[in-house]
Amino acid sequence: MNAPVNRRGWLRAGLASAGALALGACDKITNSKQGVAFLQSAEGLTRRAQRLLVDRKALAREFTHADISSDFRPNGSIDPNDPDYVALKTKGFADYRLVIDGLVERPLSLSLADLRAQPSRTQITRHDCVEGWSSIAKWTGARLGPLLDKAGLKPSARYIVFHCGDTLEQTLDGTGQYYESIDLVDAYHPQTILAYAMNDQVLPVAHGAPLRLRVERQLGYKQAKYIMRIEAVADYAHLGRGNGGFWEDRGYEWYAGI
């Protein structure tokens, strides 16, 4: 008499355990190196497709003053407590020097005044966080391309690495230091700047004072803050955990155009 109820019960239990098994399998794949590598094969496809489709110099959309966010959310480090950074901040970044070295002909060491005297660009752009939200701000900064030309890239240089002043995660091996890397296509893009001003004010600490990268056309985590040193490299495998950036070392895409 209660057979249908039982049958329904069995069916439900069967479906539930099949579902749990499938989900468990997905988690196993997610936790295995080969599984993730397989899924990540799509990343190369995405990067190539976008590079093919999007003109190298195509500009990210620029907005008007009316579009600027009043609630731009600072993410990652918002007030680094690394001693070197704190020392610089206490003196209002008067002693700050941006070092540009690595595979360059003429290493540079630039003060904030030097940076402000460089060819600059101002742009009102949309910052797209990997989490899904967007905020709009006005950025002013030195264009990266002319600075790299000034230092003179060696032919072997393929990537530009940004070493940052903040430790975002405490680790024993020091891989918690923030860093980022971009290729030369993005480094020489006209909108790629080292921003020292936000919304016509001196760049606030929460947003990366004294200097942050703006590499429009990529997600928020590529916009490295608290930049101390810029290094031209042939390869980034020897840095951090070898994936080209703090978040890249924690599973995120190196190409963050998506």
Add this chain to the structure above:
Amino acid sequence: MAKPKKVLVYRHAAVTRATHWINVLALTFLLMSGLNIFGAHPALYWGQKAVFAHPWVLIGAEPKGADMIGFTQIGAAKFNTTGLLGYSGKVGERVPVAFPAWATVPSFRDLADSRHWHFFFAWLFVINGLTYWLAGLIGGHIRKDLLPTRHDVAPRNVWHEIVTHAKLKFPKGEEARHYNVLQKGAYLAVVLILLPLMVLTGLCMSPGFDAFAPGLVDFFGGRQSARTIHFLTAFSLVGFVLLHLFMVVASGTWNNIRSMITGRYAIIPDKTGEPA
């Protein structure tokens, strides 16, 4: 009276069957990884930018007395959705998460990996969809089987179909050889509107793609609007699938499933003895 004899007709071409099941696989993973991605910022906005104080949809968890509750806010209305949205898991082991573990891939909150799942299956979904379109246009599936005829769209016929569907009475005999106007309308809406809308609004969330097609982002009303439409369209597809599964069961589960696997669909000819 003898039972009327069934006749097997060839209903679905191989391309239709293959792309159908690949789509089932891809959309399942896209939905479940998408729900995990949404958990990284479980709020929706309209326009280009987020106004954090005024999302039009917000899922979250908040303390209530000694315990936590999960809530879902839509506009001005706020609902307690503990156990499903905002705060879920086994009682005593509940965690603050937008969608429950059983609905997401991976089952734990993990933005980096859910993005890997999402973009992998997005490529499969797009390649599969283009294959379907191309085969459907060249082979005539879309024109012959899906585009409604003049007879189909006659108000009288549409009304007749609505009434018979509501009574769960389905066409038999010759009529069962073809899709009826409600099926055609639903399938066309999915194939020509909802699925392309998923791809386009998804692409609009990519800052790289936006430099290529800023006009498309504007068309959707901005990046945050595109994200909202992506979410709404996903749930429209879930709605379609639920209705689709209901109709499959109501109109003959095994016959329908067989026809989508082997292509053969059984119909009962109009009246025995009468010439077809």
